[in-house]
Amino acid sequence: METIQGDERDVIFVSVGFGFDKNHKISHNFGPVNREGGERRLNVLFTRAREKCVIFANFKHSDLKLASNAPFGLRALKTFLEYAENRQLIEYEPPSDQSDSSFEETVYEFLKNNKYEVHKQVGCAGFRIDLAIVDPKSQGEYLLAIECDGATYHSSPVARDRDRLRQQVLEGLGWKIHRIWSTDWYRNRDETSNRLIKAIENAGKKDKITETKVQPEESPTVEITQEPPVDVEINTNEVILEDPFSSISNYEICSAIDIDRNCQLHEKSSRELSEAIIQIVDFEGPIHLNEVIRRIRIYWGLKKAGKRIKDAILSAVEVAEQNGQIIIKEGFLYPRNGKINVRRRIGDPPANIDLISPEEIEEAVKMVLNTQHATPLKDLLSQVARIFGFKSTSKKTANKIKIVIQNLLDTKELILTSNGMINIS
Numbered sequence: 001m002e003t004i005q006g007d008e009r010d011v012i013f014v015s016v017g018f019g020f021d022k023n024h025k026i027s028h029n030f031g032p033v034n035r036e037g038g039e040r041r042l043n044v045l046f047t048r049a050r051e052k053c054v055i056f057a058n059f060k061h062s063d064l065k066l067a068s069n070a071p072f073g074l075r076a077l078k079t080f081l082e083y084a085e086n087r088q089l090i091e092y093e094p095p096s097d098q099s100d101s102s103f104e105e106t107v108y109e110f111l112k113n114n115k116y117e118v119h120k121q122v123g124c125a126g127f128r129i130d131l132a133i134v135d136p137k138s139q140g141e142y143l144l145a146i147e148c149d150g151a152t153y154h155s156s157p158v159a160r161d162r163d164r165l166r167q168q169v170l171e172g173l174g175w176k177i178h179r180i181w182s183t184d185w186y187r188n189r190d191e192t193s194n195r196l197i198k199a200i201e202n203a204g205k206k207d208k209i210t211e212t213k214v215q216p217e218e219s220p221t222v223e224i225t226q227e228p229p230v231d232v233e234i235n236t237n238e239v240i241l242e243d244p245f246s247s248i249s250n251y252e253i254c255s256a257i258d259i260d261r262n263c264q265l266h267e268k269s270s271r272e273l274s275e276a277i278i279q280i281v282d283f284e285g286p287i288h289l290n291e292v293i294r295r296i297r298i299y300w301g302l303k304k305a306g307k308r309i310k311d312a313i314l315s316a317v318e319v320a321e322q323n324g325q326i327i328i329k330e331g332f333l334y335p336r337n338g339k340i341n342v343r344r345r346i347g348d349p350p351a352n353i354d355l356i357s358p359e360e361i362e363e364a365v366k367m368v369l370n371t372q373h374a375t376p377l378k379d380l381l382s383q384v385a386r387i388f389g390f391k392s393t394s395k396k397t398a399n400k401i402k403i404v405i406q407n408l409l410d411t412k413e414l415i416l417t418s419n420g421m422i423n424i425s
Contacts, residue, residue: 038072060085107196111196118134132145146178180196249341249344251284254279254295259272260272265296266312270315285334286359287332346389353388358404361384366413368384369422376420381393385397385401405422409422
């Protein structure tokens, strides 16, 4: 099997052939496709063309006789060839009437009581959606996929498959994912159910995204020296269609905190709370202090954090800093290794500029310039906002990014060229 493709990958030509053994029987010698994981090679091969995939083969799908225990890669190849030949896929499996767990059934009943049309177990084995909300405006489409930590979740052998790879596959197929943890559902039902309803409502607003406010602090406006001769007025209705930075990882929340909840949160010792804070910061850092408080509050099943709760967490933060386990700067908590990862916000936490540290914004600015080099200020602002998951660039978001860009210009890490472009020094 070999592939011939142009530089732009608009069209891919796939050549598939087999040989015969001494008894004139088909020899299934398809190299990597014959081995475990061979279906992944096919996935890469058959999904890279932008416009057309042309198949050349010296046999039909019916000529490929496979045993029931044949490698999945070969079975996938046969299915694909059948589709290429007669445009027929294997019969679609309809949604199931059965739930994987009592927790999933409880969420299903809640949604039905709120007048949503819900389907259970949508999709194919291994990538089934626990619950899918039907779009009331288009009965052939789904608004949102709801994932519960039920049987499908726990059947994945490693956390990496459960939390990241599976979700990436589903999102690549166009699904919008909302995850519900059973501990949150039973300990903090009102807040968790409200977030679920809000996620469904937002899923219906295809070109809108709402920024959640978290104690915003007014930032001084910083004007860039030698302002580029371009209009930097930000259009709050702009919609960005293409995304050259789609490989950036989605923000992941530290959902499993290793701390006993055998007493009231404010009664916990600062040492124990500091260990929980270190776990969160190591997993999510840099992270805003308000988000750390929210993680611990939700983990404890509390609807809000009063003064005693906040004071207890702040004391624990100070202990962690004094022990050199975390770094605190301007309301953000950083892991002690100082590593900065650029992450896309697509749900929880939301794409909120107040929750993104200056250092992470700085890395995103450099990422854009290293990718496309000299860039006008207006385009740079939009690209950086896009990286973080903003569908549109508000003035507030643009102003904070401009402050970071100005600091990079002041420190000579960026330069402003004579034609008004910004680039890496």
